[in-house]
Amino acid sequence: MTPVPMSKLIVIDDDPTGSQTVHGCPLLLSWRVEALVEGLQHPAHVLFILANTRALPWRDAEARLRSICRNLRQALSQLNLEDWQLVSRGDSTLRSHFPLDAQVLSQELGPFAVLFVLPAFLPGGRTTVGGHHFLHGQPVHLSSYARDSRFGYRTSCLAAWVEQKSGGRIPQTTVTRLHWQEDGNRLLTRLASLPQGAVVTVDASEPEHLHRFGQLMQRRRQQGHQDLCWGAASLIDALVDPGPQILTGRDWAGLRRRDAWGLQPGVILVGSHQPGADRQLAKLLTAPSVKGLEIPLEGLRQGLAPAQLAPSLAAALGHALQQERRTVALYTSRGERLRGDEAGQLALAEAVAQLQEMVLDPLCSSLGYVISKGGSTSDTLLRRVLGLDRVALRGQVMPGISLVQPAAPLGQAGLPVICVPGNMGTDETLLDLHQLMEPEHSLTPGCPGIQAPSWPRPEGRRSITVGFP
Incomplete structure (x- = not known):
């Protein structure tokens, strides 16, 4: 063009x-x-x-x-x-x-x-x-x-x-x-x-x-x-024509951060409540390399403050990331839980954002990458958890799915964040993205990463539930 x-x-x-x-x-x-x-x-x-x-x-x-x-x-x-x-x-x-x-x-x-x-x-x-x-x-x-x-x-x-x-x-x-x-x-x-x-x-x-x-x-x-x-x-x-994309294929996994013990695990955030997001999460949680951790929305609906739920969630997430070195799917309770008047929906969404911020903020240095499903979830991560005022758009890991990265001090790597719209992807998309960033867990032997389909379609549990304190 x-x-x-x-x-x-x-x-x-x-x-x-x-x-x-x-x-x-x-x-x-x-x-x-x-x-x-x-x-x-x-x-x-x-x-x-x-x-x-x-x-x-x-x-x-x-x-x-x-x-x-x-x-x-x-x-x-x-x-x-x-x-x-x-x-x-x-x-x-x-x-x-x-x-x-x-x-x-x-x-x-x-x-x-x-x-x-x-x-x-x-x-x-x-x-x-x-x-x-x-x-x-x-x-x-x-x-x-x-x-x-x-x-x-x-x-x-x-x-x-x-x-x-x-x-x-x-x-x-x-x-x-x-x-x-x-x-x-x-x-x-x-x-x-x-x-x-x-x-x-x-x-x-x-x-x-x-x-x-x-x-x-x-x-x-x-x-x-x-x-x-x-x-x-x-x-x-x-x-506008952005020109050819430089990063492709196995380049994406190369952005994953390391620490003294090697490649760091990731977090896959699922806040979207579209039916397709539910199916993507269910498929993701079949992977042995992913541990599920549920944010119980019912507790927030019943009036519990985010600060009351945050300690147990943060402890479970920290143990999985730092001791088990295992990627975690951190997701809100499934089903359409935000119904009701607009004020009630937005109040619950704000409580979820506060909880996400409290849980993730102290653990950011333990993350190799993040996959974020849903627009509000991605905004909370970038703006409130990471405290960013800008990011660089590195490219599309799959059609319609972007990877962004903040600037980092010389000699350090910025945390790669894959932003997945709530209405994008097949049932396998989150699992495919996880395997793209962690090709050692790919189901295809010797495959350096999942190759994106030309036209992904919009929508279409081994997990831990942290109870109320």
Whole structure:
């Protein structure tokens, strides 16, 4: 794909796992002006700002987005940078704060001529055909994601979805569909006739559609239009070419940290409660090389403080890592436990985050690597446990699954963290990733690591339960 000529593609991501199609760029967990200036000066064409707003209630998400945008405006002004494209990577199988994120970005950094909505994510089997969104060929509103207790929806028709999510403020009759039966000049003419701020959904079911969308956006910039794009990670692919990925195959296992006794074990965090995550965990726990350690959500629901549960969990985790030298799957109790009103869900999620922080913080030096399943779980790890304000995106260990690594002092290795979106992977994905980082436990003799399939699909116990104190 020909790179789109722009100084910087700026992606404001509502979840830490959205950098699923690129590599070699910085991911910022801080939006201080000085951090943004440094990020914009990085030689990579793409800059990600990990806002994690999907984990916040509506008003807090809005406040965070406004803070990011205002600091970003200052950073752009300091650098006198005018040639930039903004993307709101705010989609997880149509679950998001949309249209809040797009509206705030338009108010603070716009106005924008057109809001393009492109939720297709080809590595995950998500396509848009005829204005309708599909997951492996099935209408997405029939999936478990549509029944999400916070961000559920009732339709796979994107125009109707826009109307539903906007509370009727954007009627579906005003939403335009972009398809690829028209030639480029006719598309440009039709788009130019739309009123400012019009919403345009984009059909995409194959890489060629993404390529054509990238070309279309390039021509619109040449015509002087500044647009806002909202969607999934394949949208980033359409707008910029990151070039060939350097790390592949056995290189990933080479990032695993060592201590005086050799290669260190890892921790596999499973916080996502999607059905596919349950199946991935069950498969992972069949591996003799992995010990399961359960975080009992019922105790938190019954009012126990995280500090009451943390000592027993930390002791069990520490023993497995330091004495047994064994990798641990640390997971929350299975099943959808976050139902109820939004305030109750978010309070329980915050208690889980505090507990994760208390348990992992004193043991970070004992870790060779981390695999983190779920966006909020990954954000807690990177931002709160490791205390990071930025990480480097090393690349995709499998399509749609990123490995990030913080900077480390000279002579030391940064902890490699594999971020697995809650809606990504086959039943074997977590086990495959564990064996990729620990090829000595691969089921294939002599195999240096699991080779990733070309198109992993989204979803589809020998363990210890630490009881209440």
